[in-house]
Amino acid sequence: MSFITEIKTFAALGSGVIGSGWVARALAHGLDVIAWDPAPGAEQALRKRIANAWPALEKQGLAPGAAQDRLRFVATIEECVRDADFIQESAPERLDLKLDLHAKISAAAKPNAIIGSSTSGLLPSEFYESATHPERCVVGHPFNPVYLLPLVEIVGGQNTAPEAIEAAKTIYTALGMRPLHVRKEVPGFIADRLLEALWREALHLVNDGVASTGEIDDAIRFGAGLRWSFMGTFLTYTLAGGDAGMRHFMAQFGPALKLPWTYLPAPELTDKLIDDVVEGTAEQLGERSIAALERYRDDTLLAVLDAVKNSKARHGMAFGD
Numbered sequence: 001m002s003f004i005t006e007i008k009t010f011a012a013l014g015s016g017v018i019g020s021g022w023v024a025r026a027l028a029h030g031l032d033v034i035a036w037d038p039a040p041g042a043e044q045a046l047r048k049r050i051a052n053a054w055p056a057l058e059k060q061g062l063a064p065g066a067a068q069d070r071l072r073f074v075a076t077i078e079e080c081v082r083d084a085d086f087i088q089e090s091a092p093e094r095l096d097l098k099l100d101l102h103a104k105i106s107a108a109a110k111p112n113a114i115i116g117s118s119t120s121g122l123l124p125s126e127f128y129e130s131a132t133h134p135e136r137c138v139v140g141h142p143f144n145p146v147y148l149l150p151l152v153e154i155v156g157g158q159n160t161a162p163e164a165i166e167a168a169k170t171i172y173t174a175l176g177m178r179p180l181h182v183r184k185e186v187p188g189f190i191a192d193r194l195l196e197a198l199w200r201e202a203l204h205l206v207n208d209g210v211a212s213t214g215e216i217d218d219a220i221r222f223g224a225g226l227r228w229s230f231m232g233t234f235l236t237y238t239l240a241g242g243d244a245g246m247r248h249f250m251a252q253f254g255p256a257l258k259l260p261w262t263y264l265p266a267p268e269l270t271d272k273l274i275d276d277v278v279e280g281t282a283e284q285l286g287e288r289s290i291a292a293l294e295r296y297r298d299d300t301l302l303a304v305l306d307a308v309k310n311s312k313a314r315h316g317m318a319f320g321d
């Protein structure tokens with residue numbers, strides 16, 4: 001089976017937070033982009049989001065010929081995907097919606113164009129069930145902001161060809177990303193399973209009046225958050241075991257897993273909990289606009305990415321190591 005891996009035209013369906021991030025990444029890599037989104041005012045909102053992301057992308061370095069005006073917004077799904085070499089769907093996280101949308105996308109697309117879905121955790125075997133040529137359909141789960149964060153989780157469904165996984169890896173790598181093949185099709189994949197556990201505990205801490213949203217964010221950003229940008233939990237805890245390493249760490253801290261420190265079930269999303277979270281985060285945001293906070297995030301992320309890359313190079317490692 002042979003799929004298109006050298007892409008010139010990128011199709012984006014759904015241009016909200018994630019779809020616009022994909023569009024920005026593809027434009028910055030010098031591609032022509034065709035986008036479709038059924039919401040009124042979607043084109044204007046998309047162009048505004050791209051303009052907000054562009055300074056960070058310029059700072060990171062644009063590919064030759066990269067330009068915001070290489071984006072064409074179209075009125076139908078068919079127009080969006082017909083001539084595309086690669087298709088990325090970023091529509092709302094609803095199984096019925098994605099099922100219907102993928103039946104239409106795949107029927108109109110070139111049969112050898114890879115189709116990726118940005119879903120955060122729905123199963124590809126389910127939402128690609130009615131797809132034409134399902135062997136080229138994958139999940140390509142990105143992280144926000146899509147135009148800066150390298151990770152993309154690739155997940156195949158029961159009909160996905162192994163060659164399509166390889167083709168998706170090639171395409172996402174060419175877009176400057178770091179693909180991670182999730183070998184088992186499980187809800188939430190790898191990263192969101194971890195992030196969801198943290199998010200659930202954070203909500204319990206607010207719900208139980210232990211800490212405010214700002215205090216919980218401080219607990220992350222001044223501690224583990226800093227080391228997570230270059231070292232994951234397993235390697236970090238190997239160091240925490242001292243010279244005796246992971247075996248000593250497991251013996252010393254493993255039993256705490258059974259105390260337990262954490263709650264597994266999620267808290268009830270009562271009105272009070274929602275208000276506490278919304279009011280707490282509004283206080284953290286202060287007078288800043290969302291766009292200003294995004295620019296601050298982008299600038300800081302670029303600095304972190306640069307620092308990690310330079311430090312790895314000094315230690316004989318490539319960024320993707």
Ligand SMILES: NC(=O)C1=CN([C@@H]2O[C@H](COP(=O)(O)OP(=O)(O)OC[C@H]3O[C@@H](n4cnc5c(N)ncnc54)[C@H](O)[C@@H]3O)[C@@H](O)[C@H]2O)C=CC1
Nearest residue numbers: 014015016017018019039090091092093118119120142144
């Ligand atoms: N927001 C996040 O942090 C992340 C979200 N994702 C995934 O990306 C996908 C999109 O999420 P967001 O961008 O956050 O949502 P969003 O709500 O920001 O954007 C969704 C967009 O889809 C459009 N839309 C509505 N009906 C549609 C249809 N039938 N076909 C195509 N587009 C349609 C909406 O007008 C909207 O612009 C979801 O599958 C989500 O799980 C993945 C990674 C992170």
Ligand SMILES: C[N+](C)(C)CC(=O)CC(=O)[O-]
Nearest residue numbers: 119120142143144192195
């Ligand atoms: C909240 N979320 C599940 C949509 C988050 C993601 O899927 C990834 C991210 O960017 O954190």
